[in-house]
Amino acid sequence: MDIFQTVVAKASGxxxxxALASVFSARADLMELTENSHEASLRPKSPGxxxxxxxxxxxxxxxKLNNDSAxxxxxxxxxxxxxxxxxxxxFDGGSxxxxxxxxRHTDLITTKPKEAAAGDVLALQSVGMNxxxxxxxxxxxxxxxYQIRVVHSLRLMAEVA
Amino acid sequence: xxxILKEFTTVVPFWEPRVKPVVLAEATPEQLEAMKxxxxxxxxxxxxxxxxxxxxxxxxxxxxxxxxxxHHGGLSRAETExxxxxxxxxxxxxxxxxxxxNRYNQLTKDESVMxxxxxxxxxxxxxxxxKSMLNFSTKLSQSPLEADKADVERMVENGLxxxxxxxxxxxxxxxxxxxxxxxxLGEPHPQP
Numbered sequence: 001m002d003i004f005q006t007v008v009a010k011a012s013g014x015x016x017x018x019a020l021a022s023v024f025s026a027r028a029d030l031m032e033l034t035e036n037s038h039e040a041s042l043r044p045k046s047p048g049x050x051x052x053x054x055x056x057x058x059x060x061x062x063x064k065l066n067n068d069s070a071x072x073x074x075x076x077x078x079x080x081x082x083x084x085x086x087x088x089x090x091f092d093g094g095s096x097x098x099x100x101x102x103x104r105h106t107d108l109i110t111t112k113p114k115e116a117a118a119g120d121v122l123a124l125q126s127v128g129m130n131x132x133x134x135x136x137x138x139x140x141x142x143x144x145x146y147q148i149r150v151v152h153s154l155r156l157m158a159e160v161a
Numbered sequence: 162x163x164x165i166l167k168e169f170t171t172v173v174p175f176w177e178p179r180v181k182p183v184v185l186a187e188a189t190p191e192q193l194e195a196m197k198x199x200x201x202x203x204x205x206x207x208x209x210x211x212x213x214x215x216x217x218x219x220x221x222x223x224x225x226x227x228x229x230x231x232h233h234g235g236l237s238r239a240e241t242e243x244x245x246x247x248x249x250x251x252x253x254x255x256x257x258x259x260x261x262x263n264r265y266n267q268l269t270k271d272e273s274v275m276x277x278x279x280x281x282x283x284x285x286x287x288x289x290x291x292k293s294m295l296n297f298s299t300k301l302s303q304s305p306l307e308a309d310k311a312d313v314e315r316m317v318e319n320g321l322x323x324x325x326x327x328x329x330x331x332x333x334x335x336x337x338x339x340x341x342x343x344x345x346l347g348e349p350h351p352q353p
Contacts, residue, residue: 023323026234030331033225040217048215067306109341111304114253116345121179131180132214135346139218142341149334152305156313157323157330 003028006035008147011070012154019161020154034150041143042078049133053079055140057086058102062110062144064089071148101127102137109141166255166349169279171263171272174349176256182210195219211346226339229331236328239268240294244332245339246275247298250282254340256349261336290319297326298333 003009003024004016008031014024024031042055060075060083075087085091086103093100101123109116124134166174183192185205195216196209212219230241242265249258262275277285283299285292293315300307316326 020323023327026324027232027327027331030225030228030232033221033228036221037218037225040221044215044217046217066304109345113341113344114251118179118348120345134180135211135214136218138342138345139212139215139222142338143218145341146334146338149301149305149337150330152308153301153313153326153330153334156308156310157326159310160313160317161323 001032001035003031003035006031007038007071007074008034008151008154011068011074012151013070013158014154018158020158023157023161024154034147037143038147041140042075044136048136049129050136050140051080051082053081053083054086054102056080057083058106058137058140059144060087061089061103061106062141063148065107065110066148066152068148068151071151098127098129101129105137106141109138110145113145163350163353166351169250169255169262170259171266171275173259173263173352174256175352176206176208176343176347177350178207178211178347180211180214180346182207183213185210188213189216191216195223208343208347212342222338226335229328229335232328234324235322236325236332239265240325241328241332242268243274243291243294244298244329245336246278247295248302248333248336249340250278251299251302252337252340252344254336254344256343256347257336257340259349290316290321293319294321294329298329301330301333302337 004014009024014020042059043052047055056075056078060072063071063075064087086099091103093103105120105124108120121134124137188196192213196205196213196219230245242261245261246258246265249261262279266272266275274287274291277287278295283295285295287295297308297312297316300312313326
């Protein structure tokens, strides 16, 4: 894998010619696993009850909640049917109880994870989400929270390097 | 069931899942494969059995997590744990904070740093190097955009290399991830 072609490298602007290239390359194994985690979170072979299009839409929504325009653009490139509405931060799911619960959960855990309580998992279960899908959604939210921070910090480091 | 723990502690709690973990005897080959790469080879905990409900992400996440926490070179093991604790304090993930404060204390044989962070959080009165790390990890954890160039420069001025800052970034960020699993999919209780 060319680590300079990964989502993290491209979103943060790190190239093989960057002053940060050697620091970035020293953790090449971790950057490869980060890219593999992106694939497993966004385009898994077994998506369960959370489609690739829904995942791309939610990922884009989370990038917007963190004001990361490079990642917003990246996730827009993965859009499929239904992604657009999920990525609209003013859309709350409307009359679709399942989407409403997914969006509420995604927004809460992305921005205020410490406020999570037992009722938040129950709320997902009550709209018919099974436990594997709740874990899939949790991993997607958690991965984005990781990726957004790594990308932002690399940009700051590049300013100092 | 006992009360959910709300206060920071270095005594590792019992983690009670809110979803039904995989039953080991019924695990699919893919789930077994994903769980196999876990470092803990003595017994498979509830946390791993919960994450095995989505084996594809677990398969990648376990080596990533272990690689970040047990890397070679760069930031010391103890200061890598420091990043994990800083994130877990912001996110109030009592379980993660306990596990990693405990490891920090074992590695450094000094409980005062974690005591100060648990009591005063971002305002903990540490030495200048650790203050600059706590400042950065706290901001990155709260909302990434709060961290800016000056926060990175402050760490450089206090002797951190960019390789170390990258490692601190990774340990802080992998706990943005871990906290959003542990604190959501289960809850901490006193050990029975």
